[in-house]
Amino acid sequence: MNKTRTSIIGLAISAAAFVGITQREGYTTAAVIPTKGDVPTYGFGSTVKEDGTKVRMGDTITPPKAVRLALKHIENDEGNLRRCLGEDLKLHQAEWDVYVDLAYNIGTYTFCTNKLTGGPGAIPRALTAGDYVGACKAILQYKLAAGFDCSTPGNKRCAGVWTDRQRQYNACMEAQ
Amino acid sequence: MIPDKILKWVFIVSWLVASTVATVQTLRLHAAKLDKAEAASALADERREAAVQLAAAESKVRKTESNLQASAAETREQIHEATQAIATERDALLVRVRNAEARAARAAMSSAATAAGNLQAPPGDPGGELLATIGREDVAEAERADLIRAALQGCYRDYEAARAALGQ
Numbered sequence: 527m528n529k530t531r532t533s534i535i536g537l538a539i540s541a542a543a544f545v546g547i548t549q550r551e552g553y554t555t556a557a558v559i560p561t562k563g564d565v566p567t568y569g570f571g572s573t574v575k576e577d578g579t580k581v582r583m584g585d586t587i588t589p590p591k592a593v594r595l596a597l598k599h600i601e602n603d604e605g606n607l608r609r610c611l612g613e614d615l616k617l618h619q620a621e622w623d624v625y626v627d628l629a630y631n632i633g634t635y636t637f638c639t640n641k642l643t644g645g646p647g648a649i650p651r652a653l654t655a656g657d658y659v660g661a662c663k664a665i666l667q668y669k670l671a672a673g674f675d676c677s678t679p680g681n682k683r684c685a686g687v688w689t690d691r692q693r694q695y696n697a698c699m700e701a702q
Numbered sequence: 703m704i705p706d707k708i709l710k711w712v713f714i715v716s717w718l719v720a721s722t723v724a725t726v727q728t729l730r731l732h733a734a735k736l737d738k739a740e741a742a743s744a745l746a747d748e749r750r751e752a753a754v755q756l757a758a759a760e761s762k763v764r765k766t767e768s769n770l771q772a773s774a775a776e777t778r779e780q781i782h783e784a785t786q787a788i789a790t791e792r793d794a795l796l797v798r799v800r801n802a803e804a805r806a807a808r809a810a811m812s813s814a815a816t817a818a819g820n821l822q823a824p825p826g827d828p829g830g831e832l833l834a835t836i837g838r839e840d841v842a843e844a845e846r847a848d849l850i851r852a853a854l855q856g857c858y859r860d861y862e863a864a865r866a867a868l869g870q
Contacts, residue, residue: 530780540851541844542791549798549837620787697794 531616534608539600543623547571547630548596550690557585561684563672570596571630603629610638610650620701621658624665624694625649631690632668662698666691766867773863777856784852792845799837 551571559566566581567573569592573581576595587595607629617625628649629637640647646654652661669677669688676687 540788540791541847542788542795542841545840545844546791546795546798548840549795549802552802619784620791623791693794700790 531618531621533613534611534615534617534622535613537617537619537622539604539626540619540623543627544597544600546623547600547627548593550627550631551596553589553592555586555588557581557583559583561671561687563674568592572596572599574599600626600630603634606634606638610634610646611653615653617653618701621661621698624662624698624701628665628668628694631687636668659699659702662695662702665695665698770864770867773867774860777859777863780859781852781856784855785849788845788848788852791848792841795841795844796838799841802837 548570551567553570554568557566557568560571565573566583566585568581568585569587569589572587572592572595575581575585576591576598604626607625625637636647638647638650639645640651645651648664648667649661652658652664666677669675669691671684671687674681674683676684677691
């Protein structure tokens with residue numbers, strides 16, 4: 527792993543991480559509701575169309591358009607993350623990949639904001655304090671899907687969410 | 703016959719002229735020697751100054767060269783580390799793709815079994831089908847792209863280091 531962290535201004539998600547996100551999200555031509563209580567998504571988990579409107583049940587998309595939409599969405603997320611983390615922050619490529627992956631999944635607002643206090647989220651707070659390990663640990667806090675705890679053993683509702691958080695946590699810790 | 707007195711005076715005058723000329727020539731020779739010594743001394747000073755300046759310039763160039771070599775070595779090390787990280791990420795991604803392929807295969811078998819039992823087959827899993835066919839190629843292509851990017855970043859870094867070192 528790189529010994530030095532790079533300013534997040536110069537970081538962009540790696541191609542492997544992008545493929546990982548598309549692989550994780552899975553592809554659907556027609557809009558579906560991925561987990562109970564979730565909003566309609568299509569393509570690679572996109573919740574908004576290219577024109578910015580929300581995906582609705584019955585909408586369809588082709589794979590090339592879905593890739594472009596996912597990349598556009600990720601680039602947009604990266605911009606939001608740079609704003610909420612501060613451009614002075616330095617991260618490893620693997621850390622940036624993990625946080626972009628997480629933000630794509632939970633949304634940048636949820637990533638950046640603590641919904642209870644309205645202040646910064648747990649990860650931005652830890653990162654700006656220089657607590658990189660604490661930020662990795664905070665990934666595991668994002669385990670709720672429509673109020674349900676996805677880390678509940680044996681659940682079939684959203685066990686994949688918890689598996690993802692553990693994978694992201696492990697990838698983050700490996701970078702330390 | 704020339705009188706002895708005149709010869710004597712001619713001799714004296716000749717001797718005085720010869721002496722004066724000899725003295726002047728001696729003085730000129732001495733002055734020339736002094737000039738030569740001064741010129742030699744000045745030349746030596748200039749050579750010494752030039753040698754000092756050359757040594758300083760050479761030292762500066764060597765230092766720049768050494769800094770650039772260190773920077774290039776650091777870049778190579780960073781590219782090596784990035785390559786290792788990319789390989790690790792590729793392996794992890796391949797495991798995920800294999801798992802996705804296995805899930806897709808199980809789902810396909812389950813659909814076939816359901817259809818064979820004359821029950822209505824559930825709708826297909828386009829996501830699974832897509833990943834089963836292009837997942838590995840995507841991983842290989844992503845690895846290639848990341849390796850190229852790591853090398854390009856190293857190239858930019860070396861360029862910036864060289865530009866800073868050469869003061870351009």
